[in-house]
Amino acid sequence: MKANSNIPYHEALNPSQLEAVNFTEGPLLVIAGAGSGKTRALTYRVARFVEKGVAPGSILLLTFTRKASFEMLKRAALLLDNRCEKVAGGTFHSFANTVLRKYAPNVGFNPDYSILDRADSESLISMLRKEMTFVAGHRSFPRKQTLANIFGRAVNKALPIELVILNDYPHFAHHTEAIIAISNDYKKHKAEHSFLDYDDLLVYLKTLLKDHSDICRSISSTYRYLMIDEYQDTNLIQAEIIRLLAASHQNVMVVGDDSQSIYAFRGANFKNIMKFPEIFPGTHIIRLEENYRSTQPILNLTNVIIAQATEKYSKTLFTRRPGGSLPVLVSAGNENSQARFVAEEIRKLNQSGVPLGQIAVLFRANFHSFDLEIELSRDGIPFAKTGGFKFTESAHIKDVLAHLKVLCNPYDRISWYRILLLLSRIGPKTAQNIYAAILAEQEGYKGLFTVKAKNILTGDFQRLKYLFEFLDSKTMSVAQTGEAVLNYYTPILKDKYDDHPKRTKDLEHLLTIMERYLNIESFLTDMALEPPSTSINNSLSLDDPGDGRLILSTVHSAKGLEWHTVFIIWALDGRFPSIHALHSSEDFEEELRLMYVAATRARENLFFIYPGQVYDRTSGMVLSRPSSFIADIPDNILARISYEQ
DNA sequence: TCACGGAATATTTTT
């Protein structure tokens, strides 16, 4: 291999990584510990295949974010040549979309379907929820977001809704009937309007492969080598898709770390990775245990944390890096002294030369950082919170997209409501009437011009009519259409938002994206499946290189990232582990894995901080014990200090 | 029927 290759496999890879790269036929499971270079292994393996002469188009690399696959293929291309960029790569969802656009009729729907992103499906659910008359009056009826969670869980775990409510939302048990009714409405509405949500993409792909063995065989013979990243976060449907795709050739490699499975609440099932060898008999298993990230004292601690898990592929991470200081557990008097401790330490670190962008504060839930944010602002320490709003989730982008969506699907009720409610003097009732008229005409959005109702003689509604008349009158490119909508929308924007200059910029950005598309349908599909990763307001986008700001992040959003110094705040029993997880051993164990993920982010310094006395309103309990995941760890592994004032 | 203001509330969120 060395002789006729320009790729320095032996220099760049350790023996386990090398073994994974060279194992090219048959089922392979790579258990990749935190920071063990699994991306490197995957990248080199792609390059190796292509170098050997495997057609790039017959390799399928599935990941959970489009960014992950894009980067791997780009790096592989740097190693070898740009044939690697022709490898079929993407997310499960984009792969499902590609297949379904071709085969949708085989599973009973139109290939012109539109995709509902999370926000779309939530607003649809909200609409249906409001129409349930008997819901009104029940103050404690689940919100749209909760409903979407319940429906999603039922699908991803293949459980009936009753059971999901009983298991995870017992406090809504008395609403079970209404929730099921809304779920049925939701399904019906999607079917009638050719909408697929994210889950539907996977479900229909699975159904297609399962019910049409000829199609399944044909797809399998196209993709003869499968690689799946982050396998611990797949759900049952995804595992089944992989099983079906790999059944005929068995050339499937999955990479993951069962100890870092933290998405069970979305249906991920870490047992998929445990069961993989059963589903594919003869699976070869490789463990990557050499860690390239953290110092040994940090690894000693994280090894102890994860040793408490009951079900796992046991692995012990080690490093060859010398030195390092002990992780520290800090007891702070109250919430505010916790924040002050963090701010003070950050200041010291920064003065000793650690850039702010190399420091992160991690926490269990988004609102746990509120107090700290106030403290940081007061101290003048610049910070950025990850996650935050994504480009396509911001109101003004969604407003504009709604106008484009109805062009493709004139009976898209959610979008019409969104468009109409932007106009003054038009509320839900009038919007309903106008939509009814559009539906009644059964001819595009003709009803917009013929509808008669009070409240609509305003100039606003006239302008809307002109817009659609104009869009109708001639054929326009995607960008021209976008421009027309923007001209119409800008006055509304200026009226609605004080910060319109910033939002106008976003819209201009949107327009430049539109210029790349030949039709609106494919533009909208990409906006749902592969939205631009730029986030708005001053929150940080992940591809924004470490600038001069401290990072605040939930543990979930921190997965896969690393920093010089990591602070884990609220390491308090009842917060982390969350009070919601104390009743179920499965949930509790997931909290443990979450703590493991948090701690393994650190390269040099690791701090856990907990406030000593906190009253928790929802439970009525006083929380005062440090997180049980670390409370009993001996002093020679975890140092202790206390901080008052 | 709509618009507005104040109060209540919140676990985590790759598509």
Place this chain on the structure above:
DNA sequence: TATTCCGTGA
């Protein structure tokens, strides 16, 4: 912090 819900007055 920010979103959503609810009641009130126009």
